Every structure is written in C-alpha cells, then in structure tokens.
Amino acid sequence: MSKTLTICHLVRAPIGGIFRHIADLAAAQVKQGHRVGIICDSLTGGDYEAEHIARLQEILPLGVTRIAMPRAVGPGDVIALMKVALQLRKHQPDVLHCHGSxxxxxGRLVKGLRLLPQSTKVFYAPHGGSLHYDPNSRQGKFYFPAERFLERWTASLIHASDYERKTYVTKVGQPRTAAIVAHNGIAEAELDAVRCDKDAKDFLYIGMLRDLKGVDLFIKALSQMNKIETTSALIVGDGDDVDKARYAQMVEDYGLQQQVQFFPSMPARQAFAKAKAIVVPSRAESLPYIVLEAAGAKLPMVVTNVGGIPEIFGEKTPELVAPDVSQLAEAMTMLKRKNYKLPRTAWLHLQVSQNFSIKVMEGCVMQAYRDALAE
Known part of the structure; x- marks a missing residue:
C-alpha cells in the first residue's frame, strides 16, 4: 500500500494475547510508514503492562491514549464512549481497527453515530470475546444480536483463527460484510530455544488469571498430582483482584503453598526459563499466543483441545487434552515421567516458524485494509 495511512487500534484491556497482537501489528505498520496509535483502558494492567505501553509510546506516531473503560457494561460506558469518540476525531483515522467485545x-458505535469521517473504514477482530458465550445464556442473548446489528458499520471482520470464524457464523450468523482469517504470529527472535534454569519448577501457567483460561483447573490438577508425588509450579499473570485472591485461597485450601508460587506478568520467555514445561489449561480460546511462543521456545506443553489450538498443531494433536482436571493431571504426570520430553516438540517448532509469523499476520491484515479502502 503506497499511501501513508492513519491507523487507530481500539481495545479495552491492554493485557494478554490480545494486546500482544495489537502491539506487534502496530509496530509492523509503523515500519511500513503508517501513522499508528492505540486507545485502551486505563484501569487494567500492572507494572509490566505500564512498561510495555511506555515503550510503545516511543515508537507510535499517535502514541497510546488511555481512557477508563469498565469491563462490565454499565453507565460508565457512555462517558468512555464519548472520550473515545473525541480522541478518534482528533486523529481522523483512515482505518479504525477494533479489538475485543x-x-x-x-468503535462501531462511533462510526454509526457519524462521529468519524465517512471515509474511515472500521475493522473488527473479536479475539474470542463475546463469542465465548453460550447463545442461550443471558450474555449470549445480548451480545449476538448486538454483533449482528453492528455489522452495518463494519468494513471487515478479522478473525484470529478459522475456529473463531466458524463460531461467529454459528452464533451470530453468516456475516453480511467481508471476513478474513489472520492467524497470530511471532517474531523470528522468538524461535530460539529457551533453556530452563537449574532451579526451574515443574510446570508453568502464564496468562490472564480467569476461570476461562483454566487457572482453577490447573490448581486442582496440581493438587491431584501432589497426592502422589511433590510437583512444583509457577502461576504468572494478572487479573481482577477478586480472581487473584480466589486462586491464592484455592492454593492454600489445597495445601499447596510450598509447591505453587504466584508472580505478576513478565515477558513470556523470562517465565519459560523458570519451568520445565508449560500448561495451557484453557476452557476456551481463539488462537493463543502463549502456545505459539512456547512452541518457538521448544518448551514441552500440556495443552487443552479447545478453540483454534488444533490449527497450530495441524493433524498431530495427540498431546491435546480436554479442559478436565483428571485429564490435565494425567497428561502432566506422563510428561513429568518422560523427563519433560515430547517427540513432536521439534516438529511443532517448525510448524510455527513456517506458518505463524508477524510478517504473514501483518500482510493478511493490510490486505483486508486495501480491499476495503479500494471500494
């Protein structure tokens, strides 16, 4: 694309894989000569996220604007929406790329309220988001009709996995706008193997601290294993204070205080060195970065068979398990007994290096922009 574009990325929570995706994509777009900025929540994240955002401030021409955006839908959304609209009117973007529910x-309401230039194209990447809800739940009955209504102001849907694309069709309906799949990708530097420290723990969980991500399943699986043999673990990440306190209480209730340590968010590869294997116990996913990052680092994994995860493993999925305490404990026990060696670790590393790069991801997204702007 020869024209220099003004691109704004809009997301609520500047944490986890969703923000990793935005940061990588924004940095790649800046390298292509575009004017890029991010608008995100000011209420979420800890020191690690603050440092990450500070680094982004230095490289993004439009910087990072933080606005209070409560997680739950409520009256505070009206104030947040108006602040977002004012910031977007200041930037006058050619492209508004919205992420998450x-x-x-x-982003699409701002477009619908005609608070953006008519020429601005709005793109929406669910990143799982509302698509995780059951259609028959209270949330599903609210979000899915809303998703359908908001399509009218959507130039294109950008899905992180084919699973997410199919889920959208099943729960929302066949989209009345363009839709593409742009798999998440990692950098070449992340394809170097990580050596674990001499005092490395047995297992690592890293990510958002939510039941959706299976943190409770991980703790319960560790409890089962420790009834047979001592098994150590690290839990790295951040979440709501209520959830963090609940998981700490679970560890205490199961008598695992000596076996399980909590750490705040840190770079994934730094965390990888602290354990012999990683566990991804999610109940739902789109296409999680942590699996790509662990594969790039050649770290042995126990991973649940949910969402778009099988798209990373291809046809070779025997390591994938159900998001079930007993199955997780069994798979973790087997891996420990095999001295943390899996035969397909090298194959998976090659699969990720060839098919899940930032360059490929950015190319897919920019092509979606080109197609919409050419209309």
Missing part, C-alpha cells in the same frame, strides 16, 4: 462496540 468492548473495542468492537465502541
């Missing part, structure tokens, strides 16, 4: 809601 709230980012998608705010």
């Amino acid at each position: 709230k980012g998608g809601l705010f």
Whole structure:
C-alpha cells in the first residue's frame, strides 16, 4: 500500500494475547510508514503492562491514549464512549481497527453515530470475546444480536483463527460484510530455544488469571498430582483482584503453598526459563499466543483441545487434552515421567516458524485494509 495511512487500534484491556497482537501489528505498520496509535483502558494492567505501553509510546506516531473503560457494561460506558469518540476525531483515522467485545462496540458505535469521517473504514477482530458465550445464556442473548446489528458499520471482520470464524457464523450468523482469517504470529527472535534454569519448577501457567483460561483447573490438577508425588509450579499473570485472591485461597485450601508460587506478568520467555514445561489449561480460546511462543521456545506443553489450538498443531494433536482436571493431571504426570520430553516438540517448532509469523499476520491484515479502502 503506497499511501501513508492513519491507523487507530481500539481495545479495552491492554493485557494478554490480545494486546500482544495489537502491539506487534502496530509496530509492523509503523515500519511500513503508517501513522499508528492505540486507545485502551486505563484501569487494567500492572507494572509490566505500564512498561510495555511506555515503550510503545516511543515508537507510535499517535502514541497510546488511555481512557477508563469498565469491563462490565454499565453507565460508565457512555462517558468512555464519548472520550473515545473525541480522541478518534482528533486523529481522523483512515482505518479504525477494533479489538475485543468492548473495542468492537465502541468503535462501531462511533462510526454509526457519524462521529468519524465517512471515509474511515472500521475493522473488527473479536479475539474470542463475546463469542465465548453460550447463545442461550443471558450474555449470549445480548451480545449476538448486538454483533449482528453492528455489522452495518463494519468494513471487515478479522478473525484470529478459522475456529473463531466458524463460531461467529454459528452464533451470530453468516456475516453480511467481508471476513478474513489472520492467524497470530511471532517474531523470528522468538524461535530460539529457551533453556530452563537449574532451579526451574515443574510446570508453568502464564496468562490472564480467569476461570476461562483454566487457572482453577490447573490448581486442582496440581493438587491431584501432589497426592502422589511433590510437583512444583509457577502461576504468572494478572487479573481482577477478586480472581487473584480466589486462586491464592484455592492454593492454600489445597495445601499447596510450598509447591505453587504466584508472580505478576513478565515477558513470556523470562517465565519459560523458570519451568520445565508449560500448561495451557484453557476452557476456551481463539488462537493463543502463549502456545505459539512456547512452541518457538521448544518448551514441552500440556495443552487443552479447545478453540483454534488444533490449527497450530495441524493433524498431530495427540498431546491435546480436554479442559478436565483428571485429564490435565494425567497428561502432566506422563510428561513429568518422560523427563519433560515430547517427540513432536521439534516438529511443532517448525510448524510455527513456517506458518505463524508477524510478517504473514501483518500482510493478511493490510490486505483486508486495501480491499476495503479500494471500494
């Protein structure tokens, strides 16, 4: 694309894989000569996220603007929406790329309220988001009709996995706008193997601290294993204070205080060195970065068979298990007994290096922009 574009990324929570995706994509777009900025929540994240955002401030021409965006839908959304609209009117973007449920809601409402230039094209990447809800749940009955309504102000849907694309069709309906799949990708530097420290723990969980991510399943699986043999673990990440306190209480209730340590968010490869294997116990996913990052680092994994994860493993999925305490404990026990060696670790590393790069991801997204702007 020869024209220099003004691109704004809008998301609520600047944490986890969703923000990793935005940061990588924004940095790649800046390297292509575009004017890029990010708008995100000011209420979420810890010191690690603050440092990450500070680094982004230095490289993004439009910087990072933080606005209070409550997670739950409520009256505070009206104030947040108006602040987002004012910031977007200041930037006058050619492209508004919305990420996650709230980012998608705010961005497309701003377009629908005609608070953006008519020429601005709005893109929406669910990143799982509302698509995780059951259609028959209270949330599903609210979000899915809303997703359908908001399509009218959507130039294209950008899915992180084919699983997410199919889920959208099943729960929302066949989209009345363009839709593409742009798999998440990692950098070449992340394809170097990570050596574990001499005092490395047995297992690592790293990510958002939510039941959706299976943190409770991981703790319960560790409890089962420790009834047979001592097994150590690290839990690295951040979440709501209520959830963090609940998981700490679970560890205490199961008598695992000596076996399980909590750490705040840190770079994934730094965390990888602290354990012999990683566990991804999610109940739902789109296409998680942590699996790509662990594969790039040649770290042995126990991973649940949910969402778009099988798209990373291809046809070779025997290591994948159900998000079930007993199955997780069994798979972790087997891996420990095999001295943390899996035969397909090298194959998976090659699969990720060839098919899941930032360059490929950015190319897919920019092509979606080109197609919409050419209309």
